Amino acid sequence: MLRKTIDIVDKNSQPAGRVAVLNTSEKRSDEWSLLLISVGAERDRQAFAQLFKHFAPLLKSFAQANRHQGWFPGLGEDLVQEVMIKVWQKAAGYNPEKASATTWIYTVARNCRIDMLRRKSNTQHLPLENEDYWHEPDEDTPVSLLRQKRSETKVQDSLSQLPKEQDEILRKVYLEGKSHAEASEELGLPLGTVKSRVRLALQKMQILVSPEYQDELSHES
Amino acid sequence: MSHNLSHHPDNVMLVEFSAGTLPTAESIxxxxxxxxxxxxxxxxxxxxxxxxxxxxxxEPAEIDESLFDTVMAKIDSAEASPKLATAEKVQSFPHSVSKLIKNPQHQPIWKRLSASVDIARFKTGQSEFEVALHRICAGGKTPKHDHSGVEYTVVLKGSFSDERSVYKEGDFLVRQPGDVHQPMGAQNGECICLSALQAPIKLSNPLGFLMKPLLRINPM
Known part of the structure; x- marks a missing residue:
C-alpha cells in the first residue's frame, strides 16, 4: 500500500523536446520492495521469510568484510539478527518512493553495524545511536520516483564500470569501514590521490548535484 | 528551510557519513x-x-538454518512487551542536537564565555572533539582567535559573519588549524551555532600556547 501519490514528473533533468511518455501507474515493482511493503502493511511473515533468505547471507558477508575498530568474530550473525529484527519493526515506515528496499536495508545495516562496533570499542555511554543522525526533517521535499530510479540505474551501471583503482577505494570505505585516510595509508597513496579518485567515481555515477556539476551532466545526456 | 546554502561538507565527509565511518563529532x-x-x-x-x-x-555467506527461527522468536517476544512511549519531539533544533540536550525541557544550559558569547557543552561519548552550542548575542563580537585543531561549525539559528563571508542557517564551515578569525553576530538577532572543536594534541603543537583560557577545550 503506497501512502502518497507518486510524483512522476521530473522537473529538472528532462531536456526540452525529449519528454518521455510515462506510465502513470509508475510504482516500485522489484521483488524486494514489494515484499518489504507487504511486511510493513500486513505483517506478512511469508514475505519476511523471503527477505530473510535473500538478505541474511549478504548482511553476514557485509559484516564480515568490516575491519573497523571493534570488529569481533561473531559480528556477522549478530548483525543479521539485529538488522532483520529492525527490518520487521520498521517496515511500516519504508517509503518506496524514496529508495529501493535494498537501499533501505543497506541503511539499516550501516546504522546497526556502526552502533555495534561503537558499543564494542567504547566504554563511555553513547547518547546517540547512528540512526539519530539520519532523522529526516518533517517537511521533507517530495521525491520523484522516476528521478530516484534513474539515479539508481546510473549508480548501478556505472559502479560496475569504474576503473579498478576507483572501485577498490569505494569498497574499502563502504565494505571494510575505512576512512579515506586509512585507505590512503593501506594503498600507499597520497590522501589527495585517494580523494580525487573518489571524486571522479562520484562524478561518473552522477551523484553530485551541486550547481557546478549540472553543466557537466547536461552535456552528457 | 531549503534556501540555497553556500557552505557544505565536502565529498569526503559525505561519503564517510554514508558509509558509516565518519567519527561521532563530525557526524553530529x-x-x-x-x-x-x-x-x-x-x-x-x-x-x-x-x-x-x-x-x-x-559473496553470500552461509547462514545457520536456525537463525531465522531465533529472529522470529525475538520479534515475537519484543512485540509481547509493552512499547516505550516515544519522546516528545522538540523541533527547535535538528534531531541529533535535541537528543544531546539531556534535561526534560530540552533547553540548552548556557554558561557565560564572554560578554557576548554563551556556551552549552554536550556529552557525546568521544574524546577528540568538544561538541557544543555557542550563542552570540545580536551584534556581539567574539575575541579574535586561532585554532590549534580543526573546527566544524553549523549555523542553527540566525547568522554571523567573519572576515570572509556571512553564514546563514544550515551553513557548514570548516576552520583548519592556524586559521585566524573573528566571528561577529548579526545585528538583527542572536545567533546559535553548533561546533565541534578538536582538542589540541598536547606538547606536539607549537600554537598551543596561544590558546586563551577562555577557549579551553573540553571534549566529553
Missing amino acids: CVSAHLHFCEQCRTELLRLDQVGSQLLTEA
Missing part, C-alpha cells in the same frame, strides 16, 4: 547540516545507493 555536524540542506540530502541518498549496490554484490 553533518547531520545538523542535512537538516537544512536538501542538496546534500539528495547526494546522500545517491551515495547510499553505492553502499546498497556493494551490499548486493557481496
Whole structure:
C-alpha cells in the first residue's frame, strides 16, 4: 500500500523536446520492495521469510568484510539478527518512493553495524545511536520516483564500470569501514590521490548535484 | 528551510557519513547540516545507493538454518512487551542536537564565555572533539582567535559573519588549524551555532600556547 501519490514528473533533468511518455501507474515493482511493503502493511511473515533468505547471507558477508575498530568474530550473525529484527519493526515506515528496499536495508545495516562496533570499542555511554543522525526533517521535499530510479540505474551501471583503482577505494570505505585516510595509508597513496579518485567515481555515477556539476551532466545526456 | 546554502561538507565527509565511518563529532555536524540542506540530502541518498549496490554484490555467506527461527522468536517476544512511549519531539533544533540536550525541557544550559558569547557543552561519548552550542548575542563580537585543531561549525539559528563571508542557517564551515578569525553576530538577532572543536594534541603543537583560557577545550 503506497501512502502518497507518486510524483512522476521530473522537473529538472528532462531536456526540452525529449519528454518521455510515462506510465502513470509508475510504482516500485522489484521483488524486494514489494515484499518489504507487504511486511510493513500486513505483517506478512511469508514475505519476511523471503527477505530473510535473500538478505541474511549478504548482511553476514557485509559484516564480515568490516575491519573497523571493534570488529569481533561473531559480528556477522549478530548483525543479521539485529538488522532483520529492525527490518520487521520498521517496515511500516519504508517509503518506496524514496529508495529501493535494498537501499533501505543497506541503511539499516550501516546504522546497526556502526552502533555495534561503537558499543564494542567504547566504554563511555553513547547518547546517540547512528540512526539519530539520519532523522529526516518533517517537511521533507517530495521525491520523484522516476528521478530516484534513474539515479539508481546510473549508480548501478556505472559502479560496475569504474576503473579498478576507483572501485577498490569505494569498497574499502563502504565494505571494510575505512576512512579515506586509512585507505590512503593501506594503498600507499597520497590522501589527495585517494580523494580525487573518489571524486571522479562520484562524478561518473552522477551523484553530485551541486550547481557546478549540472553543466557537466547536461552535456552528457 | 531549503534556501540555497553556500557552505557544505565536502565529498569526503559525505561519503564517510554514508558509509558509516565518519567519527561521532563530525557526524553530529553533518547531520545538523542535512537538516537544512536538501542538496546534500539528495547526494546522500545517491551515495547510499553505492553502499546498497556493494551490499548486493557481496559473496553470500552461509547462514545457520536456525537463525531465522531465533529472529522470529525475538520479534515475537519484543512485540509481547509493552512499547516505550516515544519522546516528545522538540523541533527547535535538528534531531541529533535535541537528543544531546539531556534535561526534560530540552533547553540548552548556557554558561557565560564572554560578554557576548554563551556556551552549552554536550556529552557525546568521544574524546577528540568538544561538541557544543555557542550563542552570540545580536551584534556581539567574539575575541579574535586561532585554532590549534580543526573546527566544524553549523549555523542553527540566525547568522554571523567573519572576515570572509556571512553564514546563514544550515551553513557548514570548516576552520583548519592556524586559521585566524573573528566571528561577529548579526545585528538583527542572536545567533546559535553548533561546533565541534578538536582538542589540541598536547606538547606536539607549537600554537598551543596561544590558546586563551577562555577557549579551553573540553571534549566529553
